[in-house]
Structures are given as structure tokens and as C-alpha cells.
Amino acid sequence: MPGAEKLGPDSLDGLVLVSNPAVTPDGRYILYTAARVSLATDSYESSILAVKVDSGEQIVLQSGPRDSCPVPSPDGRRYVFARKVEQRDRRGNKLPGIELRLASLDAPGASQLIARVEGIVSLSWSPDSRRLAAALPMGRPDEDVKEIETLPVWFNGKGFVYKTRIEPFIIDVDSGIMERIELGLNWLQVSDVAWSPDGKKIAISVAADMLRPYLLDVYVYDVENGEAHVVAQGLRGYGELAWSPDSKLLAYLGHRGERGFSSHQKIMLLNPETGGLECLTCSLDRNAVNTVNSDVRFRSCLKKLQWTIRGIYFLVSDSGRVILYRVQPGMEPEPVLDPGEAVVDEFSASRDGSIIAYTLMTPVDPKELYLYRGMEARRLTRHTEAWKRRYKLAQPRRFSFRASDGATVEGWVLPPPEGVEQRGWVLYIHGGPKTMWGYGFMHEFHVLSNAGYTVVYVNPRGSDGYSEDFADIRCRYGERDYMDLMEAVDYVVKQLGLPKSRAAVMGGSYGGFMTNWVIGHTSFFRAAVTMRGISNWISMYGTTDIGWYFVEDQLCCTPWRRSDLCWEKSPLRYADRIETPTLIIHSNEDYRCWLDQALQLYTALKLRGVETKLAIFPGENHDLSRSGKPRHRVKRLQLILDWLNKHIPGARNED
Numbered sequence: 001m002p003g004a005e006k007l008g009p010d011s012l013d014g015l016v017l018v019s020n021p022a023v024t025p026d027g028r029y030i031l032y033t034a035a036r037v038s039l040a041t042d043s044y045e046s047s048i049l050a051v052k053v054d055s056g057e058q059i060v061l062q063s064g065p066r067d068s069c070p071v072p073s074p075d076g077r078r079y080v081f082a083r084k085v086e087q088r089d090r091r092g093n094k095l096p097g098i099e100l101r102l103a104s105l106d107a108p109g110a111s112q113l114i115a116r117v118e119g120i121v122s123l124s125w126s127p128d129s130r131r132l133a134a135a136l137p138m139g140r141p142d143e144d145v146k147e148i149e150t151l152p153v154w155f156n157g158k159g160f161v162y163k164t165r166i167e168p169f170i171i172d173v174d175s176g177i178m179e180r181i182e183l184g185l186n187w188l189q190v191s192d193v194a195w196s197p198d199g200k201k202i203a204i205s206v207a208a209d210m211l212r213p214y215l216l217d218v219y220v221y222d223v224e225n226g227e228a229h230v231v232a233q234g235l236r237g238y239g240e241l242a243w244s245p246d247s248k249l250l251a252y253l254g255h256r257g258e259r260g261f262s263s264h265q266k267i268m269l270l271n272p273e274t275g276g277l278e279c280l281t282c283s284l285d286r287n288a289v290n291t292v293n294s295d296v297r298f299r300s301c302l303k304k305l306q307w308t309i310r311g312i313y314f315l316v317s318d319s320g321r322v323i324l325y326r327v328q329p330g331m332e333p334e335p336v337l338d339p340g341e342a343v344v345d346e347f348s349a350s351r352d353g354s355i356i357a358y359t360l361m362t363p364v365d366p367k368e369l370y371l372y373r374g375m376e377a378r379r380l381t382r383h384t385e386a387w388k389r390r391y392k393l394a395q396p397r398r399f400s401f402r403a404s405d406g407a408t409v410e411g412w413v414l415p416p417p418e419g420v421e422q423r424g425w426v427l428y429i430h431g432g433p434k435t436m437w438g439y440g441f442m443h444e445f446h447v448l449s450n451a452g453y454t455v456v457y458v459n460p461r462g463s464d465g466y467s468e469d470f471a472d473i474r475c476r477y478g479e480r481d482y483m484d485l486m487e488a489v490d491y492v493v494k495q496l497g498l499p500k501s502r503a504a505v506m507g508g509s510y511g512g513f514m515t516n517w518v519i520g521h522t523s524f525f526r527a528a529v530t531m532r533g534i535s536n537w538i539s540m541y542g543t544t545d546i547g548w549y550f551v552e553d554q555l556c557c558t559p560w561r562r563s564d565l566c567w568e569k570s571p572l573r574y575a576d577r578i579e580t581p582t583l584i585i586h587s588n589e590d591y592r593c594w595l596d597q598a599l600q601l602y603t604a605l606k607l608r609g610v611e612t613k614l615a616i617f618p619g620e621n622h623d624l625s626r627s628g629k630p631r632h633r634v635k636r637l638q639l640i641l642d643w644l645n646k647h648i649p650g651a652r653n654e655d
């Protein structure tokens with residue numbers, strides 16, 4: 001019977017994650033990845049499928065189980081894709097883990113190996129469909145004793161990276177010959193490559209300053225004479241590039257660092273002849289990327305911006321929704337596809353912009369593939385329908401309130417589904433801080449809801465989805481962000497009637513920092529769960545992949561300059577005030593917020609006799625809750641439920 005099963009932690013099993021909707025430039029096919037979560041194999045079994053646009057016929061192109069990231073060729077006849085492999089050489093050393101393979105669209109299944117690489121940062125076909133520009137990580141430390149002379153030492157999800165250079169290459173797809181593009185840099189991390197439509201140039205955005213890897217330079221490489229020259233320096237942001245159809249201008253996704261790491265990503269127009277920069281989306285005052293949180297995504301190799309003859313397409317995060325926009329030089333940005341209370345999660349457009357493939361999700365619908373053509377949207381896949389029919393999913397309700405400084409703050413409440421008694425509720429704080437809650441699908445929220453916990457999720461100051469000013473809490477962590485959250489608690493108790501004696505607080509990363517901050521400043525909550533969090537900004541500064549620049553930018557301190565401020569903003573400073581039973585969850589390969597952040601808090605709570613438990617997940621990183629091994633994700637959810645069930649009195653208790 002539909003909705004008969006309780007959606008518990010192991011309901012992850014069998015969920016299909018649809019991603020990477022890639023339209024062939026001629027608009028004939030849409031290629032995408034379907035990854036099935038398998039508890040049996042403890043993996044994501046990913047295959048590459050295609051839909052014939054005119055007939056809707058579904059085709060299995062690569063049956064997996066480790067295939068993903070299809071990138072169609074400009075002539076629409078072939079595509080490259082990534083195959084994940086685990087192999088070692090005769091001495092037992094790990095070999096590069098990704099096969100870059102070439103396949104034909106005319107003969108599904110036929111494929112050949114182009115190269116064995118450590119990973120793929122960016123790919124761009126030559127217009128003649130014979131070569132690829134690629135940004136590839138090179139250099140794997142296989143030494144026993146690690147002799148390190150660079151920064152970062154390690155990077156979340158990649159391990160030790162002190163020997164890794166992300167370099168630009170040209171690959172002949174038929175011969176497999178790889179030719180490095182020399183930029184003459186001692187240290188480099190290429191973030192994007194883009195081949196010009198006239199085939200003559202390759203634009204390359206690259207970080208060249210090891211101590212300031214957030215500064216990007218843009219080079220243009222002349223394919224004919226093999227020379228590269230700098231056209232812009234010291235830019236910030238994601239660094240994605242797209243050429244204009246006439247190969248004269250570049251679109252650049254980034255910013256000028258107006259508000260440090262709190263700046264919105266903008267579509268910048270870069271003239272490679274003059275180096276001139278013009279902001280095309282500043283009038284929007286919204287982030288020109290998708291920052292909505294979701295835990296049902298699979299890896300994708302799509303670009304975040306695409307320039308077709310109809311304009312530059314990009315996604316905008318706005319009040320929990322993600323909308324597809326388009327902008328042309330000299331015109332205001334305009335919404336192309338507004339999904340309402342939903343998320344356009346990824347997109348790709350045909351060369352003429354007449355066909356747009358995208359994935360869409362809602363709070364109660366995991367991602368599926370859609371086609372937008374002639375002002376009409378059509379759903380093309382139903383991979384998650386059978387999974388969804390098994391469970392009862394409650395609908396969230398939006399609320400908003402006027403904060404004490406007059407600003408409007410919005411949030412959502414996800415109650416237990418019909419027939420499930422409310423045990424209590426959790427205030428779930430997102431990370432970033434510059435991400436947003438909204439209309440993305442959160443499997444974890446439905447697990448909590450099905451267990452009887454209403455989930456309250458709010459976008460306090462520091463969140464994305466609103467103005468740049470709303471997002472900018474630099475130097476003021478634990479102030480307006482904390483007040484917005486506490487005023488939201490006040491609102492849901494007084495206005496929505498949630499029981500004040502059965503509340504928990506939880507959050508990850510920055511949300512873990514805020515959870516740690518909350519329990520050091522109030523004993524309102526009966527339980528807390530802090531995940532991949534931050535307890536000490538001074539040690540965060542030197543132990544992680546982003547610490548030395550993220551802390552200085554966001555907290556306005558370093559261990560040597562204003563260290564008092566670093567300590568004042570560290571939840572560990574207030575550990576002697578914590579009374580809330582706290583579960584601490586961390587991964588042992590989290591190099592974004594290192595394990596020391598959890599250990600310091602755990603030790604403090606143990607010494608103070610506060611009930612606490614530390615769960616360390618082996619072989620996992622900062623993204624455990626989003627892409628960790630399925631069995632670990634289930635274990636994590638069970639630990640959370642056990643902790644809440646232990647510390648939140650059942651519904652029978654008086655409030």
C-alpha cells in the first residue's frame with residue numbers, strides 16, 4: 001500500500017540520484033547519470049543514460065556501476081565520461097582512480113580509454129570534436145614519510161595534496177595523446193578551461209598564488225602558436241568561464257571580492273583584448289549559483305554557466321528557490337525557468353538555447369530529469385517514483401518573522417507525517433554559512449520527521465538566497481546569526497506552538513559551529529548534535545584546507561592578529577557553561593573542519609561531566625552526510641535518532 005513503510009535511516013537504500021543533465025549541442029539527446037544507493041554493496045551504483053528528445057526513448061549508454069559525468073561532443077556523435085576504478089601497481093601503490101573514456105552515441109556501449117587520471121576538474125571540447133581541453137590534478141604523494149613544502153597540505157575529499165598541481169592539457173581523443181599547456185607557473189591550480197567556438201583559443205582560469213589560492217588569473221592560450229598570455233589578474237570566486245558565440249568575449253563566474261568570501265558570485269563580462277570587466281548581474285543582488293542544501297545529489301561535470309546564442313544561462317539562489325536565469329551584455333538578467341517552490345538544481349542548454357535539460361527537486365520529490373522547450377516544461381524520468389511510493393513524506397510549511405532589527409527572516413517547519421505522533425522538534429542549522437535552506441529535498445529531514453521530530457530550518461543572517469548584505473556576517477559570527485536563530489525559536493514556540501521542553505539543536509560545519517555556540521549560550525535545548533563542526537578558530541586556522549584564509553576573512557582574526565577575537569568567537573571558550581547532552585559526529589578525513597575541532601569539544605565536555613558521545617567515521621570526509629558510504633550514512637542517522645530519543649522526553653511529558 002502506498003506510504004505504508006516508515007521512512008527510517010535505511011530508506012536511503014534504493015534511492016536513485018539523478019544528475020548531470022547534458023544536452024547534445026544539436027539538441028537530439030540528453031545524457032545524464034543515474035546513481036542508485038546500495039546498502040548491499042555499500043556504494044552508489046552509477047550508470048549513464050540518455051533520452052532521445054523527440055521520441056522520449058530511454059537508452060542505457062553505460063551500465064556502470066561506476067560511470068558518470070557524460071560530456072557530449074559538439075558534433076553530437078560522441079561523448080566522454082568518467083569511470084571510477086580502484087587499481088594498484090605491482091608494488092601495491094594506488095593507480096590514478098579515474099578512467100577518462102570516449103564513447104559513441106551512434107553505437108551505445110562502444111568506448112575506449114583516453115587516459116588514466118587522478119580526477120577531472122574541468123573539460124571542454126574543441127569545436128571540431130577531435131580534442132579536449134582539460135584541467136587535471138597531477139601528482140600523487142606515494143612516499144612513506146611525507147616531505148611537505150607547499151600549502152594546502154591536504155584537501156577535503158582528496159587527501160594529501162601537497163604534491164598536486166591542477167594543470168591544463170589538450171587531449172587528442174582518438175590517439176589519447178595528452179599535451180600539457182605550459183603557463184610557466186611554479187604552483188598552479190586550474191579551476192576551469194573553455195575552448196573558444198572558433199577553435200582558436202582556450203581560456204584558462206588558474207590560481208597561481210599558493211598562499212592566496214582564492215585569487216584567480218585568466219589566461220588565453222593560442223592553440224595555433226602555443227602561447228598563453230594573461231588577460232585578467234586577481235579575480236575571485238568560482239572562476240568558471242564561457243566564451244561568447246563569436247569568440248570575442250568571456251563570461252566569468254566570480255566577483256571582485258567586494259565582501260570577501262561573503263560576496264555573491266556574479267556573471268562578469270571579461271574582454272580578453274582590454275582586460276575590461278563588467279558586472280552583468282549586480283542589479284540582481286542575488287548569488288548567481290545554486291547554494292540550496294540537499295543530501296540527494298550525485299557528482300556532476302556540468303558547467304555553472306553556459307553562453308548560447310540566446311544569452312548566458314546561470315542559476316540564481318533566491319529565498320530557498322533556485323531559478324534558471326539568462327543575461328545578455330547590455331540587458332538586465334531575466335528569469336527563464338522559475339520552478340516556484342522548487343529547485344532547478346542543474347541545467348544544460350542546446351547550442352541555440354531552444355532546448356534546456358535540467359534536474360528539478362522539491363522538498364518532497366528527489367531529483368528527476370526535465371526538458372524545457374517552447375516555454376513548456378516536461379518531466380522525462382521517473383526513477384524515484386517507486387521509492388517515493390513506499391513512504392509517507394510530510395510537506396513543509398514556510399514561515400517568516402520580523403527580527404528584532406526589523407529584517408525579515410524566513411524558515412520552514414516540517415512536521416511528522418500524518419499518523420506519526422510528535423515526540424519533539426529540532427532546530428537544524430545549515431552550514432556555509434553562505435548556503436541556504438529551501439525547497440531542496442533533504443532525506444535526513446524526512447527521517448527525523450518520520451521519527452516524530454518536527455524539523456525547523458531557518459535562514460538566519462549569513463545565509464545565502466538574499467542580498468549580499470544579508471549574507472555578510474564577517475567579524476560578527478555568533479551575533480546577528482545567533483539572534484535570528486533564537487528569535488526563530490521564540491516564534492515557533494509562541495506562534496506555532498512547538499513544545500518548549502522537547503527541543504533539540506543540531507547542525508553541520510558552520511552549523512556545527514553555531515550548534516556549539518548555542519549550547520554555550522543557552523540551556524534551552526534538551527539535546528544537541530554537532531557535526532563536522534568548529535569549536536576553536538585558532539586551531540581551525542592552521543589545520544584545514546581553507547582555514548588560513550577563511551578564518552582571517554570571516555572571523556577577522558588570526559592566531560597572531562586579534563587572537564583575542566578568534567578566542568572570543570570560539571565555542572570552546574564557553575565550554576564551561578555547556579549543560580546540554582551533546583552528540584559529536586566527525587569524519588577522520590575531514591580536512592575542511594579537522595577532527596581536532598571535535599576532540600577539543602569532546603574532551604571539554606567529558607571533563608565537565610556533561611553527557612556526551614563522540615562518533616568518528618573512518619574513511620569519511622566533510623561530506624559524510626551527503627556522499628559518504630551508504631552504510632555510514634545510515635549509521636549516522638541512527639546515532640542521531642538514538643540520541644534524540646534518549647534525551648527528548650516522549651509526547652506524554654508535560655510542557
Ligand SMILES: CSCC[C@H](NC(C)=O)C(=O)N[C@@H](C)C(=O)N[C@@H](CO)C(=O)O
Pocket residue numbers: 261430431432433434435508509510511532546550592622
Ligand atoms: C573557501 S570559503 C567558503 C567556505 C565554504 N563555504 C561554503 C558556502 O561552502 C565551506 O566549506 N564552509 C564550511 C565551513 C561549511 O560550513 N560548509 C557547509 C557548506 O558546504 C557544510 O554544510 O559542510
